[in-house]
Amino acid sequence: MKHHEIDQYAKQSPLCNFDPRVKIASTVIFIISIALLRELTPLIISLLFLLLIVAASRIPPIHIVKSYVLALPFAVFASLTMWYSSGSEEAAAMFLRITDSVLALILLVSTTPFFEFLKALRWFKVPAIIISLLLFTYRFIFVFIDELERMKLAREARGFNGGKSLLNVEALRTIAYTAGMVLVRSHSRANNIYSALLSRGYTGEVRTLSHLRAKPRDAVFAAAFIGMSLMSLFIQAGVIIWTL
Amino acid sequence: MHIPDGLMAPEILAIGWMIALAVIAFSVFKVNKKIDEKTVPLMAILAAGIFVAQMLNFPIFGGTTGHLVGAALAAVLVGPYAAVIILTVILVIQCFVFGDGGLTALGLNLTNMAVIGTFVAWGTYKLFPEKLEKVGVVAAAWASVFVAAFACALELAASFSISSGAYGIEAAISLPSMLGYHAVIGIGEGIITGAIFLYLTKVAPEIIKTRKPTEEVTT
Numbered sequence: 001m002k003h004h005e006i007d008q009y010a011k012q013s014p015l016c017n018f019d020p021r022v023k024i025a026s027t028v029i030f031i032i033s034i035a036l037l038r039e040l041t042p043l044i045i046s047l048l049f050l051l052l053i054v055a056a057s058r059i060p061p062i063h064i065v066k067s068y069v070l071a072l073p074f075a076v077f078a079s080l081t082m083w084y085s086s087g088s089e090e091a092a093a094m095f096l097r098i099t100d101s102v103l104a105l106i107l108l109v110s111t112t113p114f115f116e117f118l119k120a121l122r123w124f125k126v127p128a129i130i131i132s133l134l135l136f137t138y139r140f141i142f143v144f145i146d147e148l149e150r151m152k153l154a155r156e157a158r159g160f161n162g163g164k165s166l167l168n169v170e171a172l173r174t175i176a177y178t179a180g181m182v183l184v185r186s187h188s189r190a191n192n193i194y195s196a197l198l199s200r201g202y203t204g205e206v207r208t209l210s211h212l213r214a215k216p217r218d219a220v221f222a223a224a225f226i227g228m229s230l231m232s233l234f235i236q237a238g239v240i241i242w243t244l
Numbered sequence: 245m246h247i248p249d250g251l252m253a254p255e256i257l258a259i260g261w262m263i264a265l266a267v268i269a270f271s272v273f274k275v276n277k278k279i280d281e282k283t284v285p286l287m288a289i290l291a292a293g294i295f296v297a298q299m300l301n302f303p304i305f306g307g308t309t310g311h312l313v314g315a316a317l318a319a320v321l322v323g324p325y326a327a328v329i330i331l332t333v334i335l336v337i338q339c340f341v342f343g344d345g346g347l348t349a350l351g352l353n354l355t356n357m358a359v360i361g362t363f364v365a366w367g368t369y370k371l372f373p374e375k376l377e378k379v380g381v382v383a384a385a386w387a388s389v390f391v392a393a394f395a396c397a398l399e400l401a402a403s404f405s406i407s408s409g410a411y412g413i414e415a416a417i418s419l420p421s422m423l424g425y426h427a428v429i430g431i432g433e434g435i436i437t438g439a440i441f442l443y444l445t446k447v448a449p450e451i452i453k454t455r456k457p458t459e460e461v462t463t
Binding site for chain 2: 027028031032034035036038067070071074075077078081082084085086090093094097098099100101102104105106108109110112114117127129130132133134135136137138139140141143144145147148168171172173175176177178179180181182183184186187189190193194197
């Protein structure tokens with residue numbers, strides 16, 4: 001599988017041993033506090049805090065940069081228009097706010113295996129149908145990506161070059177047929193997979209061998225993130241006077 | 245159209261979460277009511293299929309590309325409530341696995357793409373008589389992308405005005421740029437969705453759950 005690297009770091013980083021519930025809750029609180037920040041000082045301190053954690057997490061920087069680039073179009077566009085309409089300080093705050101929250105989210109997603117997420121989400125009372133759907137979908141995605149890669153290779157071998165514009169009917173037809181074929185193949189696969197599941201006693205409940213247990217170090221994790229969030233908000237409110 | 249964290253005003257984020265959770269809860273209730281045990285793997289397959297189909301870029305012009313959202317495709321294949329759940333699953337995975345779209349902004353992303361995208365597509369699709377079904381699919385796909393982008397631009401503008409310029413993007417910039425760009429993206433979405441639908445009616449009509457069984461083509 002070509003895309004196996006998607007949650008590769010989720011199993012190597014020292015951060016992956018923390019309880020996923022604690023990680024999700026702390027990150028959510030942290031990102032909410034970032035969303036409330038308008039001043040530069042707390043945003044810069046939060047950024048330094050995150051960079052420190054990133055360094056400790058031992059996630060390869062290239063992986064972080066790749067995920068960060070996904071959010072860049074919105075961040076750049078929004079900051080530029082903000083510069084024009086509100087001024088440079090608001091623009092910088094906007095850019096830092098997006099950067100901080102994107103970094104925090106990347107930290108969370110690249111150090112938490114997807115199945116840990118599902119367990120935590122179940123604990124947070126997300127409906128069972130959504131959890132099993134997430135589980136199945138996640139599993140099937142990799143199968144289809146492989147399928148798609150094979151079809152892409154075959155397409156290119158026959159001379160397909162992606163087309164140049166929306167007016168290229170042939171290119172659009174090929175793309176649509178590829179997408180349609182992914183769906184047809186997946187549909188016939190669904191029945192097989194479902195029969196296989198039934199024959200192993202699947203009833204719709206997902207059971208795992210390991211159970212979630214919060215440890216003292218999870219309290220340290222939560223304290224660091226929530227402490228940082230509170231500090232940022234206090235700095236903004238003027239309770240803590242900070243001179244850089 | 246995946247909104248990152250930190251862009252929108254907190255009030256708008258909260259409203260997004262409320263709308264998304266209410267509609268998703270209602271859709272889960274609706275789907276749960278008539279669910280048979282085979283539905284979950286089938287919906288998951290569609291979700292994964294649309295997720296992967298989203299990775300297919302189509303050319304727009306001058307080297308830029310767009311990609312499928314898939315709300316209209318899901319809606320015409322399995323109906324609006326199941327489609328809301330399918331799109332929700334896709335967006336949650338994009339957020340939690342790839343960090344694409346923010347965590348606090350997930351509510352808004354769900355509202356725009358899973359809720360508005362799906363119901364606009366379904367409403368548009370239903371406007372057309374059965375004879376013009378294929379035109380309806382294309383129109384539904386275009387409308388779902390365009391209206392979702394319109395909602396996104398309005399949220400940006402609302403964030404800007406209620407925070408007196410600390411969040412969001414001014415309406416004078418957000419509306420024309422989002423609408424202009426997505427009017428074109430929507431054409432790609434329309435053509436591709438229409439072609440996939442046509443392909444499925446020919447090759448695998450049993451996938452289209454919104455049709456009456458009597459209409460199935462025998463091969």
